[in-house]
Amino acid sequence: MDTLPMDAFTIPALHIGDTRTGTIVSISPTEILINIGSKSDAIVDPRELERLDRTFLEDLKIGDPINVYVMQTEDRDGAYPVVSLSRAQQEQDWQQAEDLLQSQDVFEGVVTGYNRGGVTVRVGRVRGFVPASQLSHSGRRNKTPG
Secondary structure (H helix, E strand, O other): OOOOOOOOOOOOOOOOOOEEEEEEEEEOOOOEEEEOOOOOOEEEOHHHHHHOOHHHHHHOOOOOEEEEEEEEOOOOOOOOOEEEHHHHHHHHHHHHHHHHHHHOOOOOOOEEEEEOOEEEEEEOOEEEEEEHHHOOOOOOOOOOOO
16 A cells, blocks of 8 residues: 655645746636645735736636735635735746846847936836946947938
8 A cells, every 4th residue: 555745735835925836716807716736725916906907817717827926825814815916927027037137148128218328128027227338239220411
């Protein structure tokens, strides 16, 4: 007879600031429940649902894997952990920016603003500043008087 390992029924501790991958188990106009491997399913912060892009929400399907960021280990009733979808995406974008910094890879992005010192660009939802000294000159057009 096989025996289960001692940790077979342990649930990993949940902490504010954790990023987890979960599975969507329920979607309604007022809430989204996600299985993140804790003692109960997590609920997406209801205020966030009002702010999320409608197209993004319509693309979500039950059974889809999704990354979440733990905002609270339980709601005010003590029933569900509260998670954020947008904060999880922002964390992924920060990680991508950090990976680009570490690898020193060239990043091509759309300029969203500028000043005398450089330009601002987006890496996903994160806005970053690129000093003018770090910009490539290959795409610039020379203006000639004319």
